[in-house]
Amino acid sequence: MVLLWVTLAGCGLKSGSPMVDDVVPGSVGRGQPLDGASLTVTSKNFSENIVLGQMIGLVFKAAGAEVLDRTNLPGSISAREAIIKGGADAMYEYTGTAWITYLGHAKPIANPLMQWEAVRDEDRKNGVTWLPQSTLNNTYALAISKKNNAEYHLRTLSDVAALAKMDPAAVTICVENEFASRDDGLPGMEKAYGMSIPASNIRKMDAGIIYTQVSKSNSCLLGEVFTTDGRIKAMNLDVLVDDKHFFPNYNAAPVVHTATFDKYPEIADLLDPVSRRLTTEVAQQLNAKVDVDGEDPHEVAKDWLIAEGFIKKG
Template sequence: MLSAIALLASGCAGLAGSGPRASSGSLAESVDLSGQTYVVGSKNFDEQILLCQISIAALESVGATVTDRCNVGGSDVTRQALLSGDISLYWEYTGTAWASFLQETRKLPDDEVLRELRARDGAENGVVWLDRAGFDNTYAFVVEGTTATRLGLNTISDMAGYVRSGQPGTVCVETEYHSRADGLRGLQQAYDVEVPRERTSVLEQGLIFQSTADGVCLFGEVAATDGRIPGLGLAVLEDDRGYHITYSAAPTIRQDAFDRAPQIAEAFAPISAALDQRTVQELNGQVSAEGRDAREVARTWLADRGFIG
């Protein structure tokens, strides 16, 4: 029921931002998905909604009929929407699937993680992983830039030492990081530190950036590709013990939807290849920092690259 309500709400949001279909560009030169229908979803933060809008425009440009279900909810809700058939595809992160969905604790190179995800997720859940993009949306901790310099905070080990010293300052994290095994709990073990409950604040992800810039949070947990990091002058602390695993993004699609038209992989492959770290951070910044509409940002980028007309 909750999934259905979330999908209904996201569907209404999608209709509100609807407009003309994307016209053909270079993707249509090698892919024709005329007659195919897809329901495209995403999680509930800016980068995911941007990737969702990129997917919708790309699929429209090669002739598919697409229903917008961007902004389904958190990781678990969106994943369940895929497994239940409420959506056909969405972009997922290798690290999320590895640690949260497969409950894996092994630390492997991302190539090996993706290889196992393709084999196991396909066999166990009927989920196909397409080509991953060239960016890593891993977790990061940030500090306001001048404060980081003044306090000599350059690494997460520095953060751990500061917390252990008992000096004032709040550690702000978002809900999923606070609850996930590969989040705050594991970080405290890896860096031999315990963040007191009274010094931990759980906030919506979007609030952490400005709260850290304003000094409400001394340390803020954010996504490494978010454009608000440079926009607000935040300093990223080096994960000097290599705790956070890689979070490469890739389109994940139901096996039945993939089997109807396997050439969908060819539509996404050049897009994934073009989405590197710098590009994604710039696109995210246009949405998160400048307040531009994700649909507009997505279609402008695709058109500038010639992917759509």
Template sequence: MKKILMLATIFILSIGALAACSSGGDGEDKNITVGAKNFTEQFILAKMAILKLEDNGYSVEEKSNLGSSALRQALENKQVDLTWDYTGTGLVTYMGEDPIADKQEAYDTVKELDMERNDIYWTNLSEVNNAYTIVMTQEKADELAIESIGDLAEYVNNNPDELRFGTDAEFANRDDGLPGVEETYGFEFGDANISEMNYGLQYEALNNEEVDVAMGFATDSRIREYELVNLEDTESFFPSYNAAIAMTNETYENHPEVEEILKPIAEQLDSETMRELNYQVDVEERSVDDVAQTYLEENGLLDGE
């Protein structure tokens, strides 16, 4: 009889141990919902987080292809537990604050404000900065010896009405777009030298030599596709749009280990790497799953490494 009771006790303890292994720190199941917006970079970042979490014993549901506002609402309503978002979007769009160019200051500010106002916890700041940028073809930039926006300003001032600028309507009129760039750097494109077009077409226009300079986003795969160069923002004008993890505070409190699980991804990614990964999906037409998993495996971020 004692032997039976001992075996029963061991069995019960074993079941308890297994339950503990499959639960979060507070005893809840290790279930997490990861959200993503509706563009390639977001799909890749979300898939990396999902694969990394699954590799650490989590059961993950994905809610992707959401508009920025819809995803944010889902996060605030706890329909999504965590997502990758951008510090500039958090500050300007969600918090209604002025943009901040400094990466760390932008992150610290949105981290503090979003927790105070919405109980959203930001962590895992990365070097991926999907900010506005000014781009040229490498060939044209080399020909004119232009490496920075300051160099561009000097060239335009010395050669007015020579260079043509491609932009979408929003960037052409935003304070943190072309008007702000011109004011900050002390130059101005003539109205006749500005060509407005739908976003994306400016890359093709550059490649076809229909314009000489254009606006873009720093991690866009077409910068890689058309061998364009981002001009250095020497005055740090453009606001920071660095990618970081935003999660509900409830998720953080229930699963604090998630911060450490996803930390290696944030530490290794940068804008150049992200642009290359976007290129692999957009241009080489590899699947998001394949690109994300290959990157994690090649960088030792899966299988407990």
């Protein structure tokens, strides 16, 4: 999708492109409750979140709104700030990211529902409204190629810690910059498992490259992956069990700029049915269409919404 740069009077410079899809209500959006609304959707810059952001935009469009697409913003903070400040109206966010990275809590809440409730309640002060979460849990994991694992026989992260102590040179790991510095990422994992990976053995790179490096190269024994990623199966990787349950729950839920939600409370009725259908397995399938088959995230989102009956072609 082409990214346009549009100057809006009184709003400064905003990135985005209008959604021009000819879609109409299916099981959601009947009566077009957003007729006359102008809404902006956003997302982070990885496939799953882009697909989820596109879903919100398409549902809004079918419900009658004019929609500006500002998905694919770099990192987590850009999209977060857009929601807080009103530069965007809605996106899918992850409960663990909000609780730890945005709200500053060191210890996650193990129960997924209690985690969501705590985030919902605390984030109100920031002008962010959390709608009910999905069971889609995009949490962190480490993976190894089945070929390499035939030699090392790793099953859990505790096995990795044991290998790192016995043979520090063997444990090389590819990670994203963000994971390398987050409390709920590599530093916290090393502390929780009592493992110490030499800095020279940690290689930072874009997420998409990690899967290739782990599956087809010997430059990284292990790689940071996400549990909903479709490339895990496609690239023949073994995901290691987080046997100490270190990684938080990262359930995806719609978040809405509170002033927008106060004006259009119908948004909850539009997005709740969609969230109820989003599972980890569904995410793996949709992500594989983008990251393995090379399909466009917008079309993947649209095809799924139509197949589920949420919207229809106009």
